[in-house]
Amino acid sequence: MKVESVKVKRPISAEERERRTKMEDELKDARTWFDYLVPRQLRRVYFAAGAVSCTVASVIALTKLLQNPALQVEDGGQYNLAINLVGLILFAGAYTWEGAQAEKRVERRRTIREAQIRLGDREVYVNKEGEKMSRLKPVDDNWILRRLDRWGNKDKLPMIGPKKGAILQGLVVQRAPQTIVEVGAFLGYSAIRMGQVLPPGGRIISYESDFKWLIAAKRFVWQAKMADKIDVRWGRAQEGIPQLKTGSLFSKPIDGIDFLFLDAKPSEYLDYLLAAEPLLNPGAVIVADNAGIFSKSLTEYLNYVRGSGRYKSEIIESTLEYRDDVQDGLEVSTYKGTDLS
Ligand SMILES: C[S@@+](CC[C@H](N)C(=O)[O-])C[C@H]1O[C@@H](n2cnc3c(N)ncnc32)[C@H](O)[C@@H]1O
Secondary structure, three states: OOOEEOOOOOOOOHHHHHHHHHHHHHHOOOOOHHHHHOOHHHHHHHHHHHHHHHHHHHHHHHHHHHHOHHHHHHOOHHHHHHHHHHHHHHHHHHHHHHHHHHHHHHHHHHHHHHHHHHHOOEEEEEOOOOOEEEEEOOOOHHHHHHHHHHHHHHHOOOOOHHHHHHHHHHHHHHHOOOEEEEEOOOOOHHHHHHHHOOOOOOEEEEEEOOHHHHHHHHHHHHHOOOOOOEEEEEOOHHHHHHHHOOOOOOOOOOOOEEEEEEOOOHHHHHHHHHHHHHHEEEEEEEEEOOOOOOOOOOHHHHHHHHHOOOEEEEEEEEEOOOOOOOEEEEEEEEEOOOOOO
């Protein structure tokens, strides 16, 4: 493993403290109110003290019993011994159990740290004292994409994924658009990918019809530090896009669309395109996801972009997100403009 040497600032700033608090969520212990009220260290001190006092009391009771068995038994001295022995067993048991729990917790945190290092979310460094340490990397676009890819892989989420995402990024680089409109934000994954290669001054308007995904996308876009260039809007794209021309109380009108990414309901792709067509700038690139796997539902759309004469269109073949064994593709169409000569 590559070990980086970096300067460690001490004490850590309030900003850094806040950042760590936010990011250490995976390392946080599941604590109950009891843990907050009586922390484990305090419990261990209490159990240790209890065990020691029961030991001392047992020794005293036993000594007395040996010295004067008959009198002691009459006085109930044997109960005194028994109670202290039981107390000793309970306190010692609780002390040992708490110790085992503490070790388990340390082990769990170590496992999580190692996983974070392996996944690239945590970096290893050597501090001023020469000790090998690790810390979470700052949350940025790549951090968010790594996390979303992990979820995507695990739960086969319908995000464009790294393979088609790289193709999409290549197309954005080629066209260098100032205005991108996306239909279907979901968690903001594809918007963040496009945002990574957006030329300076460019912006992305991404539509999401489901409120819960809108909130999630806004969160990830904000965490990826792209809120200034990615505007996730709530609503059905076919209704929102025509309003882009005139703007609204909250948004300025746009000059035109240079890049349109369609990734919502395949049966509605043609509706999205027809809603956007009056705003398309000549040379605008339209990318339709899942043109391979959903080619049947996309028949109308594909017939339109391939046969209307308004577009130069072809499919770029790839595989379905997070599945190397299922063929898929992106239909890439270039708008020729209204002058069709
Ligand atoms: C396949 S996901 C989008 C994935 C995203 N583009 C990515 O790659 O990360 C499709 C999303 O489109 C949204 N959606 C469906 N119909 C829509 C519409 N008419 N307008 C806007 N969003 C829509 C769904 O709620 C869903 O979150």
